[in-house]
Amino acid sequence: MTTAYSKEVMKRFKKPKFAREMKDADAIGEVGNVNCGDIMEVFIKVSKNKKGEEFIKDISFKTFGCVAAIASSDALCELAKGKTIQEALKITRDDIVKKLKGLPNIKFHCSVLGEEALQKAIENYRKKTYVESSVGK
Amino acid sequence: MKVYLDNGATTQVAKEVAQAMQMMLTKKFGNSSSLHKFGVEAKEEMEKARTIIAKKINTEPSQIIFTSGGTEADNLAIKGVAYQNKEKNHIITSAIEHSAVLKTCEALEKEGFKITYLSVDEEGFISLKRLEEAITPKTGLVTIIHANNEIGTIQDIRSIGKICREKNVIFHTDAVQSFTKVPIDVEKDNIDLMSLSAHKIHGPKGVGVLFIRRGVRPKPLLTGGSHESKMRAGTENTSGIVGFGKAVELIKEKDVEKMEKLRDMLIKGLGKIPDTIINGPRGDKRLANNVNVSFKYVEGESLLYHLDGKGIAVSTGSACSSHSLSPSHVLIAIGLKPEIAHGSLRLTLSRYTTKEEIEYTIRTLKEVVEGLRKISPLTK
Numbered sequence: 001m002t003t004a005y006s007k008e009v010m011k012r013f014k015k016p017k018f019a020r021e022m023k024d025a026d027a028i029g030e031v032g033n034v035n036c037g038d039i040m041e042v043f044i045k046v047s048k049n050k051k052g053e054e055f056i057k058d059i060s061f062k063t064f065g066c067v068a069a070i071a072s073s074d075a076l077c078e079l080a081k082g083k084t085i086q087e088a089l090k091i092t093r094d095d096i097v098k099k100l101k102g103l104p105n106i107k108f109h110c111s112v113l114g115e116e117a118l119q120k121a122i123e124n125y126r127k128k129t130y131v132e133s134s135v136g137k
Numbered sequence: 138m139k140v141y142l143d144n145g146a147t148t149q150v151a152k153e154v155a156q157a158m159q160m161m162l163t164k165k166f167g168n169s170s171s172l173h174k175f176g177v178e179a180k181e182e183m184e185k186a187r188t189i190i191a192k193k194i195n196t197e198p199s200q201i202i203f204t205s206g207g208t209e210a211d212n213l214a215i216k217g218v219a220y221q222n223k224e225k226n227h228i229i230t231s232a233i234e235h236s237a238v239l240k241t242c243e244a245l246e247k248e249g250f251k252i253t254y255l256s257v258d259e260e261g262f263i264s265l266k267r268l269e270e271a272i273t274p275k276t277g278l279v280t281i282i283h284a285n286n287e288i289g290t291i292q293d294i295r296s297i298g299k300i301c302r303e304k305n306v307i308f309h310t311d312a313v314q315s316f317t318k319v320p321i322d323v324e325k326d327n328i329d330l331m332s333l334s335a336h337k338i339h340g341p342k343g344v345g346v347l348f349i350r351r352g353v354r355p356k357p358l359l360t361g362g363s364h365e366s367k368m369r370a371g372t373e374n375t376s377g378i379v380g381f382g383k384a385v386e387l388i389k390e391k392d393v394e395k396m397e398k399l400r401d402m403l404i405k406g407l408g409k410i411p412d413t414i415i416n417g418p419r420g421d422k423r424l425a426n427n428v429n430v431s432f433k434y435v436e437g438e439s440l441l442y443h444l445d446g447k448g449i450a451v452s453t454g455s456a457c458s459s460h461s462l463s464p465s466h467v468l469i470a471i472g473l474k475p476e477i478a479h480g481s482l483r484l485t486l487s488r489y490t491t492k493e494e495i496e497y498t499i500r501t502l503k504e505v506v507e508g509l510r511k512i513s514p515l516t517k
Contacts, residue, residue, distance in 0.1 A: 005442075013439070014446060019512040030514070037436055037455060037464070037479040041514040062514040066438040066455070070512070 008101040009071040016070060018077035020060045027128055029121025032113050038065035040073055042117040046085070046125055055084045061117070068107035075099040076114035085122055091115060140449045140494040144337070144426055145286055145314065145485035150380070151339040157383040158341060161376035169373050170364065179375045186382025190346055193385050194331070195322040202347050202365040203378050207313040208237040209358075210332035210347035211280075213369065214309040215241045217355020218278045218330070219250055225277025229253045229306075231263050232470040233290070234282050237332075238311055239466070242280070251275070259471050260418040261290030265300065272304045279308050283331075284315035287454060287467040287483055288417030289427030291319055298327030307353055313337055313345075317388045318396075318425045329353050335377065339487070340384030344377030392488040396425040399486055399495050403428050406499035410506055414477060416468065426486040429454075431468075431477045432506045434515040440482055443505040449498055454481040476515070 005013075022043035032038040045058035059081050061073040075096050080088045093111040097103050103111060141149070150158075161182060167175030169183050187198040204210045215238065219228065230242050232254045242252045253271045255263045263281060272279070279301050284291045294310055301308035309330035312321060316333045323331060330353060333346040349355065349368065361370025400423075404415055412433040417423055432440065437453030444451055454465030455478070464478035473481075484498070510516045 010442070010446075013442065016512070034476040034479075034515070037475070039514050062512050064434060064513040064515045065436050067442050069436075070439060 005067055005071075005104065006101040008099075009067060009103065012071040012074040012100070013067045016061075016074040018060045018074050018081075019062065019070070021062055022058065022060045025060075027121050027125035029117045029119065029124055031116045031120055032065070032069075034064070038069045038110065038113055039063065040065065040069065040113045040117045042073070042076070042114075042121045044080075044118075044121045044125060049084070053084045053086070055082065056080050056088055057082075065110065065113075066107070068103055068110035069113060071100055072096050072103070072110045072114040073117070076118055080118055085125075088118060089122060091118060138448050138494070138497050140490075140498055142484040142486060142490070142494075142498060143450045143452050144487040144490075145483060146452060147336045147342065148339045148487050149489065150336075150341055151384060151387055153387055154340055154380045154383045158376040158380040161379045165375070169375055170362065182379050183373055183375050186378045186385075189382040189385050190333070193317070193321075193388075194333075194348060195324050196348060196350075199366070200349055200351055202349060202368045203373055203381075204345045204347055204369055205343055205374070206336075206345040207235075207311065207332050207334035208345075209369075210334075210345045211235070211237040211309075211311055212241055213347055213355055213358050214330040214332060214349075215278065215280055216245065216358060218307055218309070218353070219245050220356040221354060222277055225275055227251045227253070227273055227275040227277060229255065229268065229271050229276060229279045229281075231255045231257060231281050231292075233257050233261055233285050233287075233467045234280070235286055235311055235313070238280055238282065255281075257290075257470055260422075261285055261288050261467070261471050262418075262422075263292060263297075265293065265296050268297065269300050269304075272300070272306055276304070276306050279306055281308075281310055282314075283310045283312040283321070284319060284424045284427075285417070285467060286314045287465055288429045288471065289314075289424035290417050291315060291422050291424060294321075294328065295326045301329075302327040314424060314427075317385065318393055323348055323350070330355070335381035335384055338384050338388065341377045341380040344374050344381050346381070389488075393425045395488060396486045396490065399490055399492065400426060400428055402492070403484060403486075403495050403499065404430075406495070407502060410503050413506075416471065416473065416481060426490075428484040428486075429481060430484070431473065431481040432510075433477065433480060434513045434517070435506060435509040436479050437481050439509055440480075440502075440505055443509070444498075444501065447501050447505070449501060452483045452485075454483065455479045 025043035047057035096111040167179040169180040331348040437455030468478040
């Protein structure tokens, strides 16, 4: 069992590339609760590519949590950026752990939060666009 | 800059202590039980240390026994008394004990002993009235931590001792954090058993003391030779013991004043960061070297690693830093909401801590807290 954080985790924790609020986000996914000590918010901006598929044009996060939670949020954003919605939905906790070059066993649940936050954001995006298209009709 | 502010975890061994220990390891290395000169000179040095420590708490050397540390001393005191007289199957302790006491009580609970865990107020003090009410004819032991290791609350042990004496109940206190920082007089304080540790006062790890009042006979935990008045079998750790004695000898009264001054400077400086809560009492009821602070909207482990990256070593009561993933039982016992407990840091000073280090810490913590708050969804 490893208890120490990998260099990759520490690098992302110290200088996360995607940690910011997105004022004009198309959707936000929020997971976790304050009692457990982790709250993650993922902001997404969606656009259409040349094929007409929706893709994640921009993504960012805000996280209250430990080193692993912040690093997982950042890794998730990097994994999801530029991916189509279909591809983004396939991102798993294992992908996040791999991107981080490993997480201490006790911190695996932080990567789960990342997976869930993105799915929630996409779900919220779908709800919103569904409502908008329904209203349009 | 390197700043060590985790002296509640352990301290740097003083140079003089290391020298005294090296002398024991390389020159006076005999077994203190041996009859030849090598043994005799080792024993002499060990007994000098025993006398120094005994004097410090106003007792006789014969009432001091050496152990492998605070944890063993706590185990021997609590289990030893419990097993000695199983008729008295009730133990009273507090909700904010060190795990060495708490887990020992929980283990006895599983064996059928009844344990009362006294709750504490928001500053971490037990209620003397509740203690008095909790004592029954079945109560065999009261064990209350002298100064709390996380939030620095110094209990009124003199009053606790008085109550126990009047009710004829054995009183044990874990004084690992308070020893040499708060005056202790086992006679005036009516203490029957007391655990001490060397490595919190610039002595070595792996050596502790249990003060055992004459007439109190805990059942030994170890079987073996008749070392330490037959209370603790095993060849004495003479170098560690001599190091412990030296560490006590080196303590000066002004050390405490110096730590208190810097502690209050740190509390004042950190208090200026918005949305910050100081946990534990203020003033002279707080351990001289302890600061415990919660920063709202951020998590402690993240703070700890950012500080570590800037050379500052601290600890946290956040769940995320613990192997159990539950927040500190002490912070929960004083009524902190989980999210506030998650954002807590403990900074513990030593006599070597400088003003410059404290200034650097305040400055750096302010930056780190601001940085993490910027990316926290909880920040208002």
